Amino acid sequence: MKAIVVHNYGGPEVLKYEDTRRPEPKEDQILVRAIAAGVNPVDASIRSERGAKFFGITLPFIPGYDIAGVVEKTGAKIAKFKPGDSVYAYLSLKDGGGYAEYAVATEVEAAPKPKSIRFVEAAGVPVVALTAWQALIDTAKLSVGQTVLIHGGSGGVGSFAIQIAKARGAKVIATASTANQDLLKQLGADVAIDYTKQKFEDVAKDVDVVLDSVGKDTLARSYGVVKKGGFIVTLVSRLDQAELDKHGIRGASLSVNPDSSELAEIGKLIDANKIKVIVSQTFPLSEAMKAQEQVATGHTRGKIVLKVADEPK
Ligand SMILES: NC(=O)c1ccc[n+]([C@@H]2O[C@H](COP(=O)([O-])OP(=O)(O)OC[C@H]3O[C@@H](n4cnc5c(N)ncnc54)[C@H](OP(=O)(O)O)[C@@H]3O)[C@@H](O)[C@H]2O)c1
Numbered sequence: 605m606k607a608i609v610v611h612n613y614g615g616p617e618v619l620k621y622e623d624t625r626r627p628e629p630k631e632d633q634i635l636v637r638a639i640a641a642g643v644n645p646v647d648a649s650i651r652s653e654r655g656a657k658f659f660g661i662t663l664p665f666i667p668g669y670d671i672a673g674v675v676e677k678t679g680a681k682i683a684k685f686k687p688g689d690s691v692y693a694y695l696s697l698k699d700g701g702g703y704a705e706y707a708v709a710t711e712v713e714a715a716p717k718p719k720s721i722r723f724v725e726a727a728g729v730p731v732v733a734l735t736a737w738q739a740l741i742d743t744a745k746l747s748v749g750q751t752v753l754i755h756g757g758s759g760g761v762g763s764f765a766i767q768i769a770k771a772r773g774a775k776v777i778a779t780a781s782t783a784n785q786d787l788l789k790q791l792g793a794d795v796a797i798d799y800t801k802q803k804f805e806d807v808a809k810d811v812d813v814v815l816d817s818v819g820k821d822t823l824a825r826s827y828g829v830v831k832k833g834g835f836i837v838t839l840v841s842r843l844d845q846a847e848l849d850k851h852g853i854r855g856a857s858l859s860v861n862p863d864s865s866e867l868a869e870i871g872k873l874i875d876a877n878k879i880k881v882i883v884s885q886t887f888p889l890s891e892a893m894k895a896q897e898q899v900a901t902g903h904t905r906g907k908i909v910l911k912v913a914d915e916p917k
Pocket of ligand 1: 756779906
C-alpha cells in the first residue's frame with residue numbers, strides 16, 4: 605500500500621511517500637481502508653526525537669492519529685463492526701497511523717462515521733473533538749448556563765469546543781485573530797474577541813471555565829478571569845498551582861485519550877446538525893509535507909485533511 609513513512613527524525617522533509625506493507629488486523633482490531641486522514645499539530649511534534657519519545661513512538665512509523673474510512677476486515681474478537689461499515693477513529697499509532705491507504709484500529713479507537721458528513725470531514729473530527737469533549741465535559745464539568753472562555757476558537761480543538769459548549773447550554777466567549785472573527789460567530793460564539801486588537805481580560809470576566817490551547821502569556825493572563833471555584837483546562841502547559849490557589853480556582857492539564865463512546869456521542873451531535881465540521885484545506889496523501897507545513901503555522905482555520913482515496917458513492 606502507499607503510505608507516508610517517517611524513517612528519521614527531522615522537518616517535514618522526513619515524510620516519505622512510499623510503498624509499504626499493508627497492516628494485518630490482530631484479533632481485537634479492524635482493518636480500515638482509509639478515505640481521508642486528519643492532520644494535527646502533534647503530527648509534527650512526533651517527527652522530533654523528543655516528541656516521539658514523549659508520545660511513545662519508535663522509528664520507523666506512519667503518522668496520522670485521525671482516520672475516516674471503510675472497514676475492510678475484522679479480527680476474530682470484533683463484535684461492533686463488520687466489513688463495509690463506515691467508521692472514523694483516533695488511532696494509537698502503535699501499529700501505524702492514518703497517513704496510509706490502510707490502517708488498523710481497536711474497538712476503543714473507532715466509532716461509526718456520522719452519516720451526514722463526508723469522509724473528508726469525518727477525518728477532521730476524532731482527536732480535536734475528543735479533546736474538546738474531554739476538556740469541557742469530563743474535566744471542567746461545564747454545565748448549562750455557565751460561561752466558558754475558549755482560546756483559539758477558530759482552530760481544530762476550538763471550533764469543536766465552541767459548538768460542544770453551546771450544545772451543553774453554556775455561554776461562549778471565544779478568541780481568534782481578525783480573519784477568523786466571522787468563523788467564531790458562525791460556530792455560535794456569543795462573544796468573539798480579536799486577540800490582535802483587544803485584551804481578552806478586558807472583555808471576559810468572572811468566567812466559570814477557561815479552555816486554553818495557546819499557553820504562555822495567554823495562560824498566564826487567564827487565571828485572573830476565572831471566578832472563584834472556577835476551572836482552567838490547558839492542553840499545552842503545566843498549570844501554576846500558586847496562581848490557582850491565589851484565585852481560589854482549580855485546573856487540569858489534559859492529555860486526550862481515544863474513547864469510542866464519546867466519539868459516537870459526538871457523531872450524534874454532528875448528525876443532529878449541532879456540530880459543523882470546518883475543513884479549510886485538503887491535500888492528497890502524497891503532499892502530507894505541505895499539509896504539515898500549513899498546520900505548523902499555528903493558524904489553521906478549522907481542520908486540514910489529507911485525501912487518501914475517492915469518497916465512496
Ligand atoms: N493535550 C492534548 O491532549 C491536546 C490535544 C489536541 C491538541 N493539543 C494542542 O492544542 C493546541 C491547539 O490544537 P489545534 O489542533 O486546535 O490547533 P490549530 O488547529 O492549529 O489551531 C490553533 C488556533 O489557535 C489560534 N491562535 C493562535 N494564536 C493565538 C492566540 N495568541 N490567542 C488565541 N488564539 C490563537 C489560531 O487562530 P488564528 O489563526 O485566528 O490566530 C488557530 O485557530 C496545539 O498546540 C495542539 O498540539 C493538545
